[in-house]
Amino acid sequence: MTDVVSEKPRRGRPPVSAEQRQQQRLDISRHAVRLFAEQGVAATSGEQIAQAAGVSERTFWRYFPQKESCVEPLLTKMIDAFCAVLRAWPPELELIDHLRATYSPVPDTSSDEDVESVLEVVRMTHQEPALRAAYLVLRERAEDALADVLAKRLDLPLTAVEVKIQAAAMSAVLKVATDDVAHASVEGVTTEALEGHREQMASAVSRVLRGLSQLR
Amino acid sequence: MTDVVSEKPRRGRPPVSAEQRQQQRLDISRHAVRLFAEQGVAATSGEQIAQAAGVSERTFWRYFPQKESCVEPLLTKMIDAFCAVLRAWPPELELIDHLRATYSPVPDTSSDEDVESVLEVVRMTHQEPALRAAYLVLRERAEDALADVLAKRLDLPLTAVEVKIQAAAMSAVLKVATDDVAHASVEGVTTEALEGHREQMASAVSRVLRGLSQLR
DNA sequence: CGATTAATGGCACTCTCTGCCACTAAATGA
DNA sequence: TCATTTAGTGGCAGAGAGTGCCATTAATCG
Structure with missing residues (x-):
């Protein structure tokens, strides 16, 4: 009471x-992820992962309710990075300019040695259906974060269809761009590939928003 | 030889x-799907489904490699319907007009008594993570079909980034619209809801394409 | 009918994932 | 210091998912 x-x-x-x-x-x-890449997802057992990570199998299953969710922490890093950039989007700037100025998918800061792994995972999702499913669910969660930013930006409720559509379209574009850079980085990550990624993403996102902003 | x-x-x-x-x-x-709706996915075993359908469990697993794929045939119906409409899109028409003229998500033809079930499944995907994953994978497969149509339309190779982006954006819009109509039809399907769906979808898709068509 | 190929069902088995319980770890208060 | 309380870990048993293998049945052709 x-x-x-x-x-x-x-x-x-x-x-x-x-x-x-x-x-x-x-x-x-x-x-x-290392084991997945070496042997494939199906051939890697929970027991094996647990052993490699130095925990009991029981504890492993507590941390990851499904085997495929193992890719989540790494992928989330990538998605979170984008969301952070988006949240810092100043009202007076065009999105495309903000992205060009701020967004670096990882490299220079060197704060992240997992880039290779993340891209490896993205590539794996094309071979491993189970990983693809996990990946898509994760991306959809990111879509909600996107919707959040957009709703504030447009001064509309989170439930507004316009917000949902813009978020979904942006997310979709982002997905394509990501797959693209992952594919381009098979033989190692290059600065050019990452910059190309940013540029492609920025322009595509801008175009989507331009089209969608003619509401009603 | x-x-x-x-x-x-x-x-x-x-x-x-x-x-x-x-x-x-x-x-x-x-x-x-009936069992899923009644008891939840987790609480429905493969054995149970097999029994209800009158086949052995072994045969059931042959038809559906994973339990969640049971929703696939129903959902595919819906997605296929849209793809068919899209494939029939005459070159001289604006997409929005074609959709308004042709697309009816099911009702009048009465060729389909599964509409309720399909929408039920779509609604379920919001409660059942496993179903959501299957749903998203399925939608992505539909995205490929979309890309196919768009590539022909734009006279670009299937691998062109522009094609992928347009397909992804359209697919995303479609997803939102579908979720929307599913939500609006909780208390039964109404003609208004379906027409609203078509209208919303048509206008959103058109807007996305308009934005994206300013290529390069 | 016999030969051939496809589909089904039954059985055993592995792996995923969960519930339960005992045990250890870290904090608080006496 | 020790008892108490709460959190995390590990072990074990068990249900369910999904697979490989083989026997059986179904459909077709000569």
Whole structure:
């Protein structure tokens, strides 16, 4: 009745931080993806991944309710990067200019040694149906984040069909561009490939929005 | 060396026709979807579906390599209908006019008593992650069909990025519109809902193409 | 009818994933 | 320091998903 958010006399062992948990997931994810690439997804068992990551099988299944979700932490990194850029989109700028100025899918910051792995995963989703499914579900979750940004931008409710459509179209374009750069980077990531990716993405996204902005 | 397509002295029992096989799949599909709706996907076992459909479990797994693919035959019906309309798109017409004139997501022809089921499935994909994944994979397959039509239309190779992007964007728009009509039809399908669907879809698709057609 | 090929069903088996419980780890308060 | 409390881990058993193999049945042709 009274308190809703109060009562904080915590007692026992505190839960691990969300960051720590994410880190653990990412760690397992790396092992899993390596094995997936080496042997294929079907041929890689949960037991094997768990062993490689140094946890019990039971714990592994707690971190990843399905085997294919192992790719999630790595892929999320990529998608989150884009969402962050999008959220930082200043109102006065054209989207295309903002993307050209800000978006770098990873390289220069060097904050990320997983780029190769991420692209490897994207490539794998074309061979491994189970991974493709997981990938698409993940992208759709990103679509919601996109919709969120767009709704604010257009000053419309999240449920507005216009918002959903723009988000879906942008997401689709992004998917194509990503697949494209992944394919172009089979023999290693090059700066040109990444810049081409940004340019292609920026222009396509802009064109989609231009078409869709003629609402009603 | 010599013959490649010749040698047809068939001997034993002929394989069942593709149509017959599809019909069988559709039949099982109907039972499965009913059970999914009644009990949830997780709570419905392969054995149960097989029993309901009157085949052995082994045969069931031969028809559907994964449990979730049971929704495929029904959903494919819907997607195929759209693709057929698209393929019949005459070169001289604007897409939006063609859609308005031709596309009816099912009702009048009455050739289809599965509409309710299809929409039910689409709604279910929002509650059941496994179904969502299957749904998205399916939609992506439809995207390829779309790309096919668009490539011919634009006289570009299937691999052209412009083609991929247009197909992806159209597909995305279509997805939103479909989700929308499914949601609007919870309490039964109405003609208004379906016409609204067509209208929304037609105008959104047109807008996307308009934006994207400014190539390069 | 016998030969041939396709489809089905039954069985055993592996792998995925879950529930349950015991055990260890980290915090608090006495 | 020790008891208490809460969180995370591991082990074990078991249901269900899905596969390989083989025997059986169905359909076609000579």
